[in-house]
Amino acid sequence: MTLSFPNPSRSFDEGRKGVRFIGHDGVFEVPFFIEADALEKLGSETGRLDTSPAGCLSAFDRRRTAIHDVAREVHTNRRRTSYTLNAADFR
Template sequence: MTLAFPNPSRSFDETRNAVCFIGHDGMSKVRFFVEAEALARSGVALGGKGTAETAYLSAFDALRASILDVASKAYARKRGDSYTLTAADFR
């Protein structure tokens, strides 16, 4: 099977300071976290009214296609059940 992202939901995890989203490889669930720092360094504007959580979720939405691509590549390198994507993964 290959990794798929059928559910577009995402959430902000304050403890990890990251946006969490889920991928699936067949029946296996794979958790991904994108560090807030990686989103902040992306060049997407994080300003505006609202909370930091809202800003990071908006940045995630704007970058969704590239984030899913990076997540797929990380999963292809080493299959696991949880990944943390950092700014270095987006270079």
């Protein structure tokens, strides 16, 4: 089954400085976390990332499709129970 993201919810994790979101592989929830550095790399064409909760969530929303595409690729290649996406995952 293909990883999907039917729930658009996401949340900022203050302790880890990044955004949490959930994918679904069939009936299984697959938790993801994307580090603020990865969000900054994705938004590099617009300058430095505002690392506040609102800034990170906004950056996530602007690049949601690209983030979901990388999450699918990582899930396919690394089968785990949870994933952390970092700047190196975004070529």
